[in-house]
Structures are given as C-alpha cells and as structure tokens.
Amino acid sequence: xxxxxxxxxxxxxxxxxxxxxxxxxxxxxxxxTFLDMLGNIQEDISWLPKYLQWLVxxxxxxxxxxxxxLLIAIPIVKKGERFSRLEGWxxxxxxxxxxxxxVVIILDPRFG
Numbered sequence: 001x002x003x004x005x006x007x008x009x010x011x012x013x014x015x016x017x018x019x020x021x022x023x024x025x026x027x028x029x030x031x032x033t034f035l036d037m038l039g040n041i042q043e044d045i046s047w048l049p050k051y052l053q054w055l056v057x058x059x060x061x062x063x064x065x066x067x068x069x070l071l072i073a074i075p076i077v078k079k080g081e082r083f084s085r086l087e088g089w090x091x092x093x094x095x096x097x098x099x100x101x102x103v104v105i106i107l108d109p110r111f112g
Contacts, residue, residue: 002082002083005083005087006077006078009077009078009090010074010078012070012074012090012094013071013074013075016067016070016071017071018035018038019067020064020067020068020071021035022035022038023064023067026040027040041101041104041105041108042108042109042110043056043104043105043107043108044107044108044109045107056103056104056107059100059103060100060104062096062100063096063097063100063101066093066096066097067097069089069093070090070093070094073086073089073090074090077090
C-alpha cells in the first residue's frame with residue numbers, strides 16, 4: 001500500500017511542479033509560454049462580500065505556498081520507509097489544494 005501511495009505522490013509532485021511553473025510564468029510574470037495551453041482560471045469574485053474576496057485571495061497565496069511545500073516535502077518522504085507525520089501534512093495540503101481548485105473553477109463564469 002505504501003508503494004501505491006508513494007507512486008501517487010510522484011504524480012502529485014509532477015502536477016505541482018507544472019502548476020507552480022504555470023503560476024509563475026502566467027500569473028506573476030505574465031510571460032507567454034507553452035504552459036498557456038493548459039488554460040487559466042479567471043474566477044470572478046467581484047460579487048462576493050469583501051471578507052470572502054480576501055479569503056479567496058489568501059487561499060490563492062496559500063495554494064502557491066502549498067505547491068512550494070509539496071515540491072520540497074514529497075522528495076523527502078519518498079526516501080522514508082514508513083508513513084511519516086510529514087506525509088500527514090502532505091495529505092492535508094492535497095485536500096486543501098483540491099478544495100481550492102474546485103472553488104475557483106466554480107467561481108469562473110465559464111464553468112460555474
């Protein structure tokens with residue numbers, strides 16, 4: 001079972017790396033790259049109350065930082081022989097990222 005989990009983590013690491021690079025090039029630096037083919041979520045939060053707008057912005061920053069944590073933590077836990085506390089944090093981060101991505105997709109007028 002641990003082998004399946006670790007294989008899943010490799011896939012999560014690859015997705016996190018691609019999305020992290022896409023965030024940097026597309027959202028921060030505004031540089032066109034081949035990663036633009038993956039699309040870009042354009043959530044509309046203007047209709048939300050101000051506190052929810054801040055929550056979405058904060059979660060966006062949190063998701064960017066969470067990608068950095070995943071990119072560092074997954075190679076560390078891959079070397080271990082048992083399930084570690086760090087892997088528990090990785091599970092929590094993955095759940096957070098899935099919820100965040102679902103919310104911003106719903107907030108995109110093209111999909112919501």
